Amino acid sequence: MQLRQQRRVQYAHWKEECRKLDSHVGSGTIITAPIITEYGEPIKDPLVLMQAIPSANSDGSDGAKAGKFDERITDQKVIQWKLTLHQIGLDVLRTDRSLVFYEKQENLAKLWDILAVYAWIDIDVGYCQGMSDICSPMIMLLLDEADAFWCFERLMRRLRGNFRCTEQSVGVENQLQSLASITQVLDPKLHQHLETLGGGDYLFAFRMFMVLFRREFSFCDSLYLWEMMWALEYDPDIFSLYEEPESLNEKKEGSKDKVKSIRQFGKYEQENMKNGGKGSQTPLPISVFLVASVLKDKSDKLLQEARGLDDVVKILNDIAGNLDAKKACSGAMKLHKKYLKKAKKP
Template identity: 45%
Template structure:
C-alpha cells in the first residue's frame, strides 16, 4: 500500500510529482486512506504531475469559486439546492408547471431516512420559490425534472455506509449530482452516476473538490451514459467485449451466445460503473491517462512488461499487429478486467 511517507517523497522541492515512482505501488497495493483524496486528485486528472504546489493552490481556489457560482445558479432555480434536503418526488411537470401532488416537492429530511430505508416515502412538504413555469427555458425544465430521480438514487446509494446515515451527507451527494446535471445538460443525470460520486463525497471534505473530481470522471466516461433513440453509449463497449472474448476464448463466447447472452447485457453494470459494485476499491490507477505529450513519454517507464517478462497471448498479438488492427485493440482496460472475471469463473459458466 502506498504510505504517506512514500507519497510525500515522490514530490520534488517545487511540489511536482514523480508519479512513475508510485503508480505501480498504487496499482498493486492501493492507497493509505489518510492520503487517498490527495492521490485521487492526481489519478483523476484534476492536477497534472508537473504542476507545482502554488499552481495547484491557485487552481483549487479558482475551481471552488466556479463551483460556488454554478451552485448559486441552481439555487435560483430551486431553493432545495444547498438546503440540506433532497427531492424524492417530481418537482415540476413536463410543461414546467409545479407538480400537483407535492406542491413544492416532496423532500427528504433527517427524520425521514428510516422511512426511505423501509421503502416508504412519507416526505415532509415545504414551499419552494421558482420562476413561473412559462418563463422557464427548456434547459431549466429538463434540469428540474431530473432532481427527484437524483434524489431517489441518492437514498439508495451505499446505504450500508454509516456516512450516509447523516442527512447532511446525503444532501451533499445530491447537490453535487444536481449541479453536474446543470453543467452538462447533454448528459444530464443517469442512473449509475451516484455510484461514481458517492466515494468522492465521502472522501473530500470540501464539496467543490469532490465535484471537480467527479467532473473529471465524467469527462472520461460520459459516453457510457449517452443515450439516443438508437442505442445507449455503453452498448458500444459491450459489442467490443463480445469481440474480445470471441478472440481470447472462442468456446466460452460460443456458449454465452448459445444461451442468448451474446449481446452481453449481463455485463452492462460492470462496464457502466467500472466495477464499482463488484469491487471494494476503485480502479482510477488502472485507467490513468496522461494528458500532455511530456507525461506520455514518462508512461513508457510504467509498463509492467519491463518488470515482468511474461505476457499474455493477446498482448503478443497486439505488439505484432498493432492495436489499431486488433479486435478491440484500443478498448478500455475495463473490458479486459471483465474478461478476466469471466475466465476466473469459466468452469462454472460452462457447466
Template identity: 60%
Template sequence: MVDFKGLARLFMKKDGTSELDVVYPIKSECQAEMPKTRFKLRAGKTLSARRWYTAFSQDGHLDIEKVLRRIQRGGVHPAIKGVVWEFLLGCFDPNSTFEDRIQLREQRRHQYRTWKAECQKMVPVIGSGRFITAPIINDDRQMIEDSSSDSNLQDDNGVMATSLVDSSLDHGRHVSNAVSEKKVIQWKLNLHQIGLDVVRTDRALVFYESEANQAKLWDILAVYAWVDNDIGYVQAGMSDICSPMVILLENEADAFWCFEHAMRRLRENFRCSTSSVGVQAQLSALSQIIKVIDPKLHQHLEDLDGGEYLFAFRMLMVLFRREFSFVDSLYLWELMWAMEYNPNIFSLYEEPRDAAENIVAPKLNEKLLNQYGKFERKNVTTGRTDQHSALAVFLVASVLETKNKRLLKEAKGLDDVVKIMSDITGNLDAKKACKKALKIHKKYLSKQVAQTGLVCTTVQ
C-alpha cells in the first residue's frame, strides 16, 4: 500500500505552503532570471494524496466528478501529479478497475518497448543513455564522415562510439516492408534536431543536469517522431510539452503515453505545410473571439496589421510554458485539462478511428454533466464542438482583455503589442487567468447564441 500521507508530508512545510523548490529545484545560477512561482498548496482546495486515494472505490473506479471539482479549486499535489495527469489526459478510464489499468499499462509498456526496439535497430544510440546533437546523415542520405566527433553524441566522456550509429543505414530499410525509405530518412534527419532541442529544454532545472534524464526525453521524442506518421517531430515546442511528463513519471513508457495523449489534443497545432502552420486555426479562432467580445480592441489590432494575432503564436504552441514558472505552468495545465475534461475522452482515444467517429454520446443529464469540466460543460450544453476554440485560446483572450487599456493607449505598432504582451511573463496568476477565460467564454457563447440563434442542448 502506498503511503499517501507520507508522500504529502514530504512536500509540506509546517505553515502548509509547498516545498516546490525541493520538488523541482532550479540551478542556483538560473534562479534570478526565472519567473516567480505563485502556486501554493492549499489545504481544502488542492487535490491531496489522501483525497486522491479516497476517490477510488474498492475495485478501482474513480469518482472523477469529485476529483475535477478539487483540481479546479486548487490544482494537484506534487506527490500525485503524474498519475492524476494520466486520467486528465484520457490515458485511463475512470470507470475502469485497478486490474483493468494494470493490464492496459503493461500492454502500453510492451508496445513502447516494441517501437523503441524498432528505432534501436536503425539507430542503436537510442536507449543507450546518450543522444545525438549533430546530423548522422545528410539530405542525400549519405553517412556524415565526421559523425564520430564529440559534438554528435553526449556521453560521460564527450565522445561517441561509432557503433552506436548505424553506419550502413540499411537497417532502416527493412524494419517493415510497409515502411517507406522516405520515412526512415526523414526520421533520421530529425534526430539531431531533437537532441538540440533537448539540450535547450528546461535547462534551468537541476533535473536536466543528468544526461540520463536528457537522454530519456530524447528517446521519447525520437520514438514519437517514428510512430506519428502525420506529424513526426516539429521543433516549435514538442520538447516543452514532453518535458514535464518525463519529470513527473519515472517509467519512460508511462511518460511516453502521457505525452502521446497530450499530443492528441495538441497535434493539429504542429501540423505544418508549405503555406500554413496548424496553430493558425487557433489564431483565427482568437481573432473571431476578440472581434465578438471586444470589437474596439480587435479593430485597433487590425489597424496595426496585427489582425492575424501572430504575437500569440508561442503562447498557444507551448501552452504558456514561457510565460509562467515551471511550477505554475504545470498548475495551469492541470487546471485547463480539468476544465476541459470530457468523460467520453477515453472511449474516443482508445477506439479505432472509424469506430470512434460512430460513438453515440449518451443523453445528457445532471449527473453526467457533473463529470465534465466547467469549460467543456458549457460547450456541451450549448452544442459547441469547435476544437479550435480550446480553453487556451480563451486564456490568450483573457490576457488581451487584461491589457486592453495599455494596448489601446500605448500600442502604435506590432512591436509595441509584442512588448506589452511580453510583460505578462512571471506576472500572471494561473487561477485568475482561467477564471477570466471562463467568463470570456461564457460571454462569447452568449453573443454567438444571440447572433446565430444556436439552441442550447436540453438536459434530460
C-alpha cells in the first residue's frame, strides 16, 4: 500500500506537468484534431479549434484556453508530444467501442489521459498506434486511474520494443524472424508456401504481436490469454511487483541463491531451463509460439485456399474473436517443446 501510494503521487505529478503543457489533460475532454504544426506553430483553423476544445463554450473559459494556441512552441520534446495528442484521441475513439464501459465520456477521457502522460514520460517510444488496445483493459479492471497507469507502464516494459520502429526496421521484426524460423523447422511445407506467395517476412502476423492478440480473441479471452502467458513465462529472478527499474540488474545478480527449485518458474520457462536455454541465449517469448500455433491450426486452409498474400490476411482475419485461449496456449507449449528438441539436433 505504501508503494502504491508513492506511485499514485508520482502519476499525479506527471499528469500535472502535462496539464500545464496542455489544459485538455485532466479536463475530461480529448483532442481529435491537430493543434500545432510540426514547427510548433498554433493551428488557428476554427473547425480544428472547435474539435480540439469541445467544452470551450460551456465552461466559460474558452478565451483562456484559446489564448494558449497563440504561442509558438520551440521545445522539440513538447512539439513532438503535442503532435501525438490528436492521434491518441482518434485511437481512443476506436478502442473497444462495442463495450458499454466506453459509452461514458469520462472513461474515454481517462484512457486518453493515461496514454498522453505515458507518451510524455517515455521519450524514446512516445505513443504508437495499438497502445490504446493494450491500455484499455487496465482502465476497466482498476478503478484508480494511477493504478491503471502503472499496470500499463509495467506491461509496456515487456512490450515497448514492439513499438520501436525506424525507417529500416519495425519493432517486432525479431519476433517475425523467429516465427519464420520456427515455422520452417516445424512446418516446412507451410513455410515454403508462404515464401512462394511473397510472405516469407511474415508481416501478416504483425498485428498479433503489436497488440498482443487483442483483435484475435474476445475481450475476456484475451485477458485470460495474457494471464496464462505471464504465468507460463514467470521467472522469479526477473519479475517482481516491488522492483524499481534501477534495482532490477542488482536484484537479478543476487537473487539466484534464493530460488530453491525449478518449480518456482513458469512451465514455459522450465522447458527453456531444461533445454539449456537459460543464460546461453535469450529465450523466445511464448507469443511467438502462440502465433505459430495459430498458423498450424490454419495450415491446411492456408495451403489449400491461399493464392496470394491477401488470402493469407483474410484467412487470419476471419479467426478474429473465434479463437480459444486455452487451446492456443496448449498448442504453443507443444510446439515449443517440439521446437527445442528439433533445434538441438545437428
